[in-house]
Amino acid sequence: MAGNLKLLREYRQKSRDRSRQQRREMRGKAEPRGASAARDNTGTEAKAAIFAGAVKRLNRELGRIRKAGSGGTQADYAQRALELKRRNRVRHHPNSGRTANRSMTMVENPNPTVSTDPREIGRVSQAVKVGQARRDSD
Helix, strand or coil: CHHHHHHHHHHHHHHHHHHHHHHHHHHHHCCCCCCCCCCHHHHHHHHHHHHHHHHHHHHHHHHHHHHHHCCCCCHHHHHHHHHHHHHCCCCCCCCHHHHHCCCCCCCCCCCCCCCCHHHHHHHHHHHHHHHHHHHHHH
């Protein structure tokens, strides 16, 4: 791209010089370079303006490329993004409580979930025995 920029600058300078020469010829201050003196230089001025715009665009693009290249590598960008993400992290999950950093431990429920009458347990056990005996005797 730098080679293109140098070439564009040379073309711009050449068209500027030619435009100045034509203006001097029109005023009668310079000898004509061709067979007759220039009567109009609008085409040459337009050409100079086109080259000037191209040089300006190319300078802007080269500046953008230099600025992007000076930031660092893609790995640097990824590392910085990760640091920012970790720094601004919002915790979406509650604290793990008693099980943090060690194995799970059983926590006894202080309130029994089912309250059964001990007499009922004995009655059911006896009914199972009787039923089994009846089946075995058949």
